[in-house]
Amino acid sequence: MTALLADERLRRALDVAAPQPVGTVDAVVGLSVDVAGLRGAVGDLLVIDGTTTAEVVAVTQRTLRCMPLGPLHGLRTGMPVRSTGRPLTAPTGPSLLGRVLDGLGRPVDGKGPLVDARREPVSGQAPSALGRARVDQPLALGVRALDTLVTAGRGQRLGLFAGSGVGKSSLLSMVARGTEAQVSVIALVGERGREVREFLEDDLGPEGLARSVVVVATSDEPPLVRLRAAFVATRIAESFRAEGADVVLMMDSLTRVAMAQREIGLSVGEPPATRGYPPSTFSLLAQLLERAGTDERGSVTGIYTVLVDGDDHNEPIADAARSILDGHVVLTRDLAVAGHFPSIDVLGSVSRVASRVTGKDQQALATRLRQVLAARRRAQDLIDVGAYAAGSNPLVDAAVAHADAIDAFLRQAMDEAAPAGDSWQRLGALVQQMGAR
Numbered sequence: 001m002t003a004l005l006a007d008e009r010l011r012r013a014l015d016v017a018a019p020q021p022v023g024t025v026d027a028v029v030g031l032s033v034d035v036a037g038l039r040g041a042v043g044d045l046l047v048i049d050g051t052t053t054a055e056v057v058a059v060t061q062r063t064l065r066c067m068p069l070g071p072l073h074g075l076r077t078g079m080p081v082r083s084t085g086r087p088l089t090a091p092t093g094p095s096l097l098g099r100v101l102d103g104l105g106r107p108v109d110g111k112g113p114l115v116d117a118r119r120e121p122v123s124g125q126a127p128s129a130l131g132r133a134r135v136d137q138p139l140a141l142g143v144r145a146l147d148t149l150v151t152a153g154r155g156q157r158l159g160l161f162a163g164s165g166v167g168k169s170s171l172l173s174m175v176a177r178g179t180e181a182q183v184s185v186i187a188l189v190g191e192r193g194r195e196v197r198e199f200l201e202d203d204l205g206p207e208g209l210a211r212s213v214v215v216v217a218t219s220d221e222p223p224l225v226r227l228r229a230a231f232v233a234t235r236i237a238e239s240f241r242a243e244g245a246d247v248v249l250m251m252d253s254l255t256r257v258a259m260a261q262r263e264i265g266l267s268v269g270e271p272p273a274t275r276g277y278p279p280s281t282f283s284l285l286a287q288l289l290e291r292a293g294t295d296e297r298g299s300v301t302g303i304y305t306v307l308v309d310g311d312d313h314n315e316p317i318a319d320a321a322r323s324i325l326d327g328h329v330v331l332t333r334d335l336a337v338a339g340h341f342p343s344i345d346v347l348g349s350v351s352r353v354a355s356r357v358t359g360k361d362q363q364a365l366a367t368r369l370r371q372v373l374a375a376r377r378r379a380q381d382l383i384d385v386g387a388y389a390a391g392s393n394p395l396v397d398a399a400v401a402h403a404d405a406i407d408a409f410l411r412q413a414m415d416e417a418a419p420a421g422d423s424w425q426r427l428g429a430l431v432q433q434m435g436a437r
């Protein structure tokens with residue numbers, strides 16, 4: 001024991017006494033800083049002039065190209081640079097519940113330091129293709145329209161496609177409060193500070209925060225901090241999964257994470273490819289989204305918001321996300337404007353795992369409501385001008401006759417709890433009311 005202690009003390013003393021190599025700032029151009037005279041690996045953290053932390057993003061024979069995790073203002077050539085020899089780490093552990101962290105995992109909620117938090121490198125490992133359990137268990141999100149008509153599975157990755165101001169934040173907060181998952185990890189990336197406050201205070205509230213960990217990087221932060229926030233949040237979600245928990249990881253928004261990567265890629269000299277996005281953006285998305293999923297112990301179910309403004313279906317990030325994700329939920333402005341919340345376009349939304357995580361009876365109920373909604377949509381023009389003749393289509397007749405009940409089923413107030421069991425029962429009653437199959 002004493003020998004061990006002495007060893008440890010000796011090692012620490014040697015660490016402290018060892019000469020620390022010092023490099024210098026060689027150039028500061030655009031968003032990046034070149035450092036000469038230091039060796040290091042991509043991902044290492046450096047400290048410039050004792051204050052500004054930067055991360056190595058590219059390495060050449062002579063220089064380390066870095067991006068700062070703080071403001072560039074005031075940096076000069078010749079400033080001393082030291083390497084920490086370590087990559088960025090994220091805090092992990094149960095003491096994170098109820099806390100709000102910045103993009104580098106430091107608390108920003110004024111509730112003091114994190115107690116008992118371990119720190120682990122943010123670059124976690126995605127569950128291996130074979131170690132990954134299949135997504136075959138449902139995960140109740142506490143939102144009626146989703147649990148019954150777009151049923152999510154544990155470990156699924158869902159996209160939430162929406163424009164701005166149509167109710168993404170409020171829907172995410174409903175999930176944080178209502179899901180049966182024990183923990184929600186919420187990454188807010190690239191929002192304005194005011195929006196973050198509103199989300200924390202009005203949408204999430206103390207009750208939602210108590211079972212969540214929130215990671216925030218606002219739009220005014222350096223791009224690398226915005227990008228790292230996504231990884232810090234993912235790492236935190238993984239750490240709860242490793243303890244056997246079911247976790248919901250919500251990222252608002254994936255598009256802004258991709259935009260941060262675009263800024264970084266372009267500024268270190270990558271060529272712009274699709275609509276200005278360098279190729280690294282797409283590999284980054286794949287890497288990030290692969291890390292949600294189930295492993296032998298727990299699950300991380302990912303909900304990633306994707307900004308779609310107008311009807312731009314060729315938007316490259318939406319395209320790329322759609323190809324990686326296993327389901328998408330579409331929020332529409334039409335519904336939001338009409339005051340219909342959550343503004344989920346049920347017919348435009350699909351969960352690719354729904355048939356694996358629901359029973360035959362449940363599927364029949366969901367299909368029945370979808371059929372009625374689809375018939376109503378097709379006949380909507382006729383109904384609007386009063387040209388629909390009652391009796392010509394039983395599905396449309398059911399939709400018209402029970403419009404209020406259908407609406408009441410799909411709508412849900414922000415503070416209305418909806419356990420999945422109740423939602424299925426209510427759907428059963430609604431389908432029965434609309435007439436037997």
Ligand SMILES: Nc1ncnc2c1ncn2[C@@H]1O[C@H](COP(=O)(O)OP(=O)(O)O)[C@@H](O)[C@H]1O
Pocket residue numbers: 162163164165166167168169170171336341342412413414
């Ligand atoms: N469930 C809801 N009930 C009532 N109003 C809602 C609901 N969800 C959203 N809203 C309204 O929509 C506005 C925008 O919602 P928000 O979630 O902030 O959108 P986004 O995050 O997509 O920009 C809110 O200010 C609120 O007035």
Ligand SMILES: [Mg+2]
Pocket residue numbers: 165168169170195
């Ligand atoms: Mg929002």
